């Protein structure tokens with residue numbers, strides 16, 4: 183029954199315990215036996231488990247008895263990392279309420295605040311939950327006060343829990359039933375459902391995870407996707423579950439479920455689209471979401487040039503599961519044929535590169551990531567630049583526009599000076615500075631390019647790890663920018679070009695060249711490494727020659743030793759790309775991130 187359904191998400195700053203709590207709630211509802219309960223069940227992807235992060239939002243349908251009535255609880259897990267905030271908004275749009283988890287030993291963090299904004303935009307009922315109260319350093323009352331102050335949320339009614347020991351979790355589920363509203367919606371109206379996730383299953387084909395707002399979806403019914411206009415009969419219906427999905431014949435108003443359409447690609451089922459009955463369609467399209475836009479672009483190249491087609495196939499397969507990646511072929515004079523690939527952020531890029539290498543057995547070179555620039559040319563034409571080497575010649579450029587983000591940072595006041603210095607260094611513009619007890623909440627506008635570089639690492643190290651950070655894009659602004667080229671042994675290496683602010687060009691060029699000098703291994707001859715803007719050389723270093731052959735060390739004697747040494751050398755070469763006569767290692771292409 184609709185009045186007994188509760189759809190909710192869990193939102194929190196990274197590591198405050200979302201996944202642990204999700205597992206505990208699933209266990210408390212008896213949806214898995216103890217034996218099935220592997221630790222962290224909601225994090226299913228390999229890389230998620232290894233890195234302890236949640237990437238793809240998962241959902242699970244649970245049953246719960248309270249006061250003699252059966253309730254259906256639909257729990258929608260959300261990712262915790264800033265790169266994936268897009269998935270957070272998708273999850274939240276399908277819920278009526280959210281548990282706002284705050285770690286009782288840490289307090290409110292930047293992402294807690296950012297996620298609360300998204301939840302409030304979606305009119306969600308927020309339940310304040312203070313976690314990790316089993317720890318000796320827990321200070322739940324201070325954390326509740328801070329939550330009230332930072333967010334303006336009334337925390338009189340709250341739950342204190344330990345997701346680890348299970349303390350307070352049953353009471354929390356009771357609060358979910360009591361405080362989160364049941365979904366509204368007309369069960370007699372024409373079918374209206376929102377696709378909030380879709381992915382590709384090797385056996386079942388394209389799957390859509392939907393939230394039904396009006397009417398229902400039945401097996402055999404012919405559905406129509408209102409934006410893509412694709413029509414298809416429903417082959418099967420299932421309720422989501424991390425290990426055993428349950429089949430059903432109908433997904434009713436207010437429920438969530440998985441629709442099996444048997445389509446061979448995901449093209450027709452776009453996330454954010456409205457599903458309706460093909461014969462008796464609804465008149466309104468649900469306000470969908472903006473499609474996930476890649477913000478960071480990098481060139482990805484196979485080390486062995488004959489692996490280009492394999493890389494293309496691998497990217498096509500990954501895209502089936504992650505529609506936020508984009509790619510198109512590009513060629514680089516230095517690296518050969520590869521793909522310009524778009525990602526949501528740096529972590530996303532690392533994860534995808536790792537999956538390509540691991541799941542598809544490819545050896546890849548990735549160029550330094552860059553943001554997208556918009557260039558207004560002198561003839562008035564506007565072009566989008568995803569690769570610095572594509573920047574038009576200076577005399578054709580009227581203005582370069584670069585993307586900015588609104589950054590939210592929370593930092594203990596003792597580190598405030600360091601953080602402000604870092605933000606100024608990164609061309610940040612202050613919008614807001616508020617004291618929150620002994621901590622300071624900062625809001626800055628910063629060019630996104632500065633964030634893509636190692637901003638997060640620098641922020642962490644300058645605050646001993648105490649600062650937290652979140653960001654959202656706020657559009658393009660004009661910048662005084664120049665293209666900086668790198669020449670190795672006299673040749674411009676297109677894959678190493680970067681776009682830099684003019685006032686920092688010389689200092690960054692010098693640092694970049696210094697870093698490259700350390701990374702390019704000695705060759706049999708001397709190699710010059712230079713940075714230039716246009717035709718002006720602004721920095722120069724020399725990689726000295728190696729002088730002698732490595733095998734010379736073997737005194738001509740032991741042949742097995744000699745072979746071993748050569749093999750070792752070969753393995754070392756794996757991650758190198760020959761540019762002209764010079765072997766350049768993967769690290770060199772990332773060196774720019776460290777300057």
Ligand SMILES: Nc1nc2c(ncn2[C@@H]2O[C@H](COP(=O)(O)OP(=O)(O)OP(=O)(O)O)[C@@H](O)[C@H]2O)c(=O)[nH]1
Nearest residue numbers: 196197198199200201202235236262314344345346
């Ligand atoms: N002592 C204690 N540790 C907890 C509790 N809840 C979670 N943890 C630990 O805190 C760490 C982070 O927990 P996760 O559940 O992975 O955090 P998360 O918020 O899901 O992190 P992401 O999925 O990466 O966003 C893990 O080491 C958990 O074991 C708790 O109640 N008490």
